[in-house]
Amino acid sequence: xxxxxTSIPRPDAHDKVTGAALYPADxxxxxxxxxxxxxxxxxxxxxxxxDASTALAMPGVRAVLTAAxxxxxxxxxxxxxxxxLCEDRVRxxxxxxxxxxxxxxxxxAAGASAVKVEYEDxxxxxxxxxxxEPDVPRVHEDRSNVLLHQKIRKGDVDAAFASAxxxxxxxxxxxxxxxxxxxxxxxxxxxxxxxxxxxxxxxQWLHEDRRQIAxxxxxxxxxVVIRYAxxxxxxxxxxxxxxxxxxxxxxxKLKVPVAMQWSRxxxxxxxxxxxxxxxTSKWAAKRDGTILAAQxxxxxxxxxxxxTSAEVLKCATIFATGPYEIANVATDGIVCYTNxxxxxxxxxxxxxxxxxxxxxMVTRLAHALGLDPVDVRRKNLYREGSIESTGxxxxxxxxxxxxxxxxxxxxxxxxxxxxxxxAVSPLRRGxxxxxxxxxxxxxxxxxxxxxxxxxxxxxxxxIRSANVRIGTADVGQGAHLVLRQIAAEALDLDLxxxxxxxxxxSEAPNAGSASASRMTLMGGRAVKDACDQARRQxxxxxxxxxxxxxxxxxxxxxxxxxxxxxPNYCYGYVxxxxxxxVDVRTGLVRVVRVVSVHDVGRAINRRQVEGQIEGCLAxxxxxxxxxxxxxxxGKVLTPYLSTYLLPTALDxxxxxxxxxxxxxxxxxxxxxxxxxxxxxxxxxxxxAAVHDATGxxxxxxxxxxERVLHAIKESTKNRLVTPAMSS
Amino acid sequence: MDSAIPELxxxxxxxxxxxxxxxxxxxxxxxxxxxxxxxxxxxxVEPRVTLLDALRERLKLTGTKKGCDQGTCGACTVLVNDRAxxxxxxxxxxxxxxxxxxxxxxxxxxxxxxxxxxxxxxDGFQCGYCTPGxxxxxxxxxxxxxxxxxxxxxxxxxxxxCRCGAYENILAAVRDGARRMA
Numbered sequence: 001x002x003x004x005x006t007s008i009p010r011p012d013a014h015d016k017v018t019g020a021a022l023y024p025a026d027x028x029x030x031x032x033x034x035x036x037x038x039x040x041x042x043x044x045x046x047x048x049x050x051d052a053s054t055a056l057a058m059p060g061v062r063a064v065l066t067a068a069x070x071x072x073x074x075x076x077x078x079x080x081x082x083x084x085l086c087e088d089r090v091r092x093x094x095x096x097x098x099x100x101x102x103x104x105x106x107x108x109a110a111g112a113s114a115v116k117v118e119y120e121d122x123x124x125x126x127x128x129x130x131x132x133e134p135d136v137p138r139v140h141e142d143r144s145n146v147l148l149h150q151k152i153r154k155g156d157v158d159a160a161f162a163s164a165x166x167x168x169x170x171x172x173x174x175x176x177x178x179x180x181x182x183x184x185x186x187x188x189x190x191x192x193x194x195x196x197x198x199x200x201x202x203x204q205w206l207h208e209d210r211r212q213i214a215x216x217x218x219x220x221x222x223x224v225v226i227r228y229a230x231x232x233x234x235x236x237x238x239x240x241x242x243x244x245x246x247x248x249x250x251x252x253k254l255k256v257p258v259a260m261q262w263s264r265x266x267x268x269x270x271x272x273x274x275x276x277x278x279x280t281s282k283w284a285a286k287r288d289g290t291i292l293a294a295q296x297x298x299x300x301x302x303x304x305x306x307x308t309s310a311e312v313l314k315c316a317t318i319f320a321t322g323p324y325e326i327a328n329v330a331t332d333g334i335v336c337y338t339n340x341x342x343x344x345x346x347x348x349x350x351x352x353x354x355x356x357x358x359x360x361m362v363t364r365l366a367h368a369l370g371l372d373p374v375d376v377r378r379k380n381l382y383r384e385g386s387i388e389s390t391g392x393x394x395x396x397x398x399x400x401x402x403x404x405x406x407x408x409x410x411x412x413x414x415x416x417x418x419x420x421x422x423a424v425s426p427l428r429r430g431x432x433x434x435x436x437x438x439x440x441x442x443x444x445x446x447x448x449x450x451x452x453x454x455x456x457x458x459x460x461x462x463i464r465s466a467n468v469r470i471g472t473a474d475v476g477q478g479a480h481l482v483l484r485q486i487a488a489e490a491l492d493l494d495l496x497x498x499x500x501x502x503x504x505x506s507e508a509p510n511a512g513s514a515s516a517s518r519m520t521l522m523g524g525r526a527v528k529d530a531c532d533q534a535r536r537q538x539x540x541x542x543x544x545x546x547x548x549x550x551x552x553x554x555x556x557x558x559x560x561x562x563x564x565x566x567p568n569y570c571y572g573y574v575x576x577x578x579x580x581x582v583d584v585r586t587g588l589v590r591v592v593r594v595v596s597v598h599d600v601g602r603a604i605n606r607r608q609v610e611g612q613i614e615g616c617l618a619x620x621x622x623x624x625x626x627x628x629x630x631x632x633x634g635k636v637l638t639p640y641l642s643t644y645l646l647p648t649a650l651d652x653x654x655x656x657x658x659x660x661x662x663x664x665x666x667x668x669x670x671x672x673x674x675x676x677x678x679x680x681x682x683x684x685x686x687x688a689a690v691h692d693a694t695g696x697x698x699x700x701x702x703x704x705x706e707r708v709l710h711a712i713k714e715s716t717k718n719r720l721v722t723p724a725m726s727s
Numbered sequence: 728m729d730s731a732i733p734e735l736x737x738x739x740x741x742x743x744x745x746x747x748x749x750x751x752x753x754x755x756x757x758x759x760x761x762x763x764x765x766x767x768x769x770x771x772v773e774p775r776v777t778l779l780d781a782l783r784e785r786l787k788l789t790g791t792k793k794g795c796d797q798g799t800c801g802a803c804t805v806l807v808n809d810r811a812x813x814x815x816x817x818x819x820x821x822x823x824x825x826x827x828x829x830x831x832x833x834x835x836x837x838x839x840x841x842x843x844x845x846x847x848x849x850d851g852f853q854c855g856y857c858t859p860g861x862x863x864x865x866x867x868x869x870x871x872x873x874x875x876x877x878x879x880x881x882x883x884x885x886x887x888x889c890r891c892g893a894y895e896n897i898l899a900a901v902r903d904g905a906r907r908m909a
Contacts, residue, residue, distance in 0.1 A: 014839075
């Protein structure tokens with residue numbers, strides 16, 4: 001066992017430090033045409049007329065394409081409710097109404113400005129809570145504004161509330177979050193000599209991109225080829241198709257190579273975000289700290305199109321009770337269409353929003369009971385065999401308690417006892433803890449599989465080398481190296497003798513998306529099984545190659561009314577302790593230190609695992625504190641990185657990543673997914689730390705200085721009025 | 728590219744009528760000579776062309792990345808007379824006679840620059856898109872003698888955003904790269 005567990009450097013490191021690595025915009029060549037989208041820039045309107053005559057007369061403009069040019073003008077990961085180019089209706093400000101194709105980027109941009117669109121503005125629906133009212137306008141005329149209402153009913157919450165020693169209530173909100181992958185959307189498309197439509201771009205799932213694009217152009221999937229260049233980050237943001245089908249449309253229609261790239265503001269306005277949530281909670285406990293009941297209502301803003309909203313919502317609904325076994329649960333998860341920017345996948349996929357409320361409630365419950373939040377967690381945390389709120393036992397390998405205890409040990413070592421007892425300094429320090437659970441892989445009965453092909457080059461006595469074919473996106477997380485390490489281990493080969501074929505939908509089989517923390521477990525298992533089978537066949541004197549589809553244990557859809565079902569086949573577990581410093585004059589919160597403990601099953605590449613923990617924490621700091629995405633009346637007011645503040649090197653705390661290895665029964669060498677986990681409990685830990693430092697609870701994310709200051713003022717006022725312990 | 732979506736620049740208002748094409752296209756091209764990575768290049772650019780676009784689109788030096796095109800992310804960092812600047816915030820025509828170094832010009836043949844080697848050694852990246860800018864900012868930081876400790880590195884590298892959040896490893900790489908450059 002030498003290839004597994006070691007921190008082998010990335011094979012593309014040299015190209016990345018020399019500038020040789022080619023990202024999608026680096027593929028643009030002389031002679032290609034350039035495409036530019038005409039954005040609606042209004043959230044809700046009827047399109048009365050599109051006049052392209054001025055644009056078409058401009059120098060260099062070759063074509064102006066509209067909805068009529070798209071054979072099947074609908075796409076979407078789950079529901080096909082989004083038009084590639086709008087027909088008669090605009091539903092959000094980032095909707096595209098036309099595509100201009102020209103000889104230069106400048107001519108395309110000038111042409112796009114000259115396309116005249118006549119609109120009739122329509123009422124705008126921007127609050128998902130309003131979307132539930134009976135008389136509001138429909139975002140999609142043919143369907144309800146309620147995309148999904150998922151319930152969970154376990155036990156009897158009302159009886160529990162009546163018998164409990166303490167009942168507390170809370171209200172929370174979380175904001176949109178922009179992926180801000182540093183490489184803005186770009187791609188090239190052309191027809192190759194085999195009359196295939198080729199799209200070279202960045203994404204998270206080659207074969208799903210191919211499926212959706214082939215459907216739009218009514219082509220057999222084999223005649224569409226998706227190739228990924230180097231991918232400059234994704235974080236869920238490249239799961240939905242944004243720019244790629246637009247450039248594909250231009251090439252498909254005009255039969256010439258076409259290039260396209262979005263500016264930062266086009267990317268921010270044009271692609272989906274993390275869902276904002278409004279959450280109301282009512283929890284009850286016994287005097288000894290046993291949590292008796294949790295009642296939660298979560299309303300999420302799905303924006304104009306379905307994207308992955310239904311799945312995100314279901315995840316948030318099952319995680320409304322965090323990693324705790326609670327006898328009586330009533331959860332209502334509701335996601336609605338609005339005329340805001342669409343919401344979809346973003347690292348954590350509903351779990352960070354639900355955990356922010358749940359973890360805040362657990363700490364507040366402890367305070368209301370006069371107990372240590374550590375003890376209340378210890379009493380209620382999931383253990384092996386615990387029953388989920390959905391009614392059935394958790395998948396085997398429950399690490400919730402192990403990561404929590406380890407986190408406490410580490411925190412005792414590295415976090416000092418903070419001084420916050422009304423000291424004269426305006427800088428107050430506090431510590432908060434929180435726990436988290438997040439699914440690894442697809443949930444709720446969605447067909448989950450990964451396929452890999454392994455071809456061995458052999459002599460009569462040894463395996464010389466291997467080709468590993470597996471269609472997977474390396475978005476920077478290092479998936480290709482991890483899969484190569486697994487193959488090298490399984491075949492006992494040097495890493496250099498394993499050749500990876502990963503980035504072409506026509507050359508590598510479908511391994512599913514690089515998302516849901518699934519690729520190490522799912523892709524890794526497919527690679528390992530294919531290696532094992534190819535090797536067995538070689539030993540038996542048969543063809544030394546094999547294609548294996550790995551399918552994990554079955555999951556099921558949840559019953560809509562009760563939530564009963566088997567939502568997931570694997571979970572990751574995390575516990576965190578955060579130390580913050582709050583400037584009580586300005587409300588500015590700085591994270592000083594973080595201990596983040598993860599059950600990763602088995603660290604295939606330890607340095608990459610630590611890198612994922614640290615990187616995920618950077619985004620968690622943005623989610624909790626700095627990234628304030630503003631969409632007002634359906635208009636995005638933060639379309640630049642100057643107004644939407646990403647964490648920099650200065651914002652990073654001292655991080656103590658801790659890896660626990662409790663083997664997953666299905667994962668390759670015991671590995672399970674981990675790349676999203678650090679985002680899950682973090683905002684809850686920070687909220688508890690801010691409370692520890694100041695006595696104030698902040699219930700809205702991000703915790704901007706204004707919100708923190710307001711919360712401090714309110715809490716001081718309340719303390720003066722009611723000296724008794726409040727919730 | 729950005730000039731075509733003026734609506735975004737004034738978020739909160741509705742788009743005005745499309746501007747005439749002539750006002751967008753601006754004055755014609757001028758001949759200039761740029762010295763990039765020790766080589767002189769003759770090129771013809773409109774005065775409004777940024778150094779970033781001239782490098783990427785005319786000289787095909789695509790190692791310099793465009794992340795925001797307005798000086799907020801640092802991906803386009805290059806060295807001009809050994810100082811690190813955002814190449815998206817300056818015009819190509821302003822750099823006639825300057826010594827420009829891009830990421831492609833940092834290594835000596837196959838031999839990586841010590842800072843590049845340190846980034847490889849410490850895994851100072853994930854997706855790699857910000858890396859050319861990070862490496863060049865780090866080189867300038869050391870060459871200008873501003874490398875006085877970890878706080879200085881954090882402060883002076885804070886103009887280079889790494890959305891993957893590899894800051895911990897970048898810090899280690901810069902620390903080690905500075906030692907190797909000494």
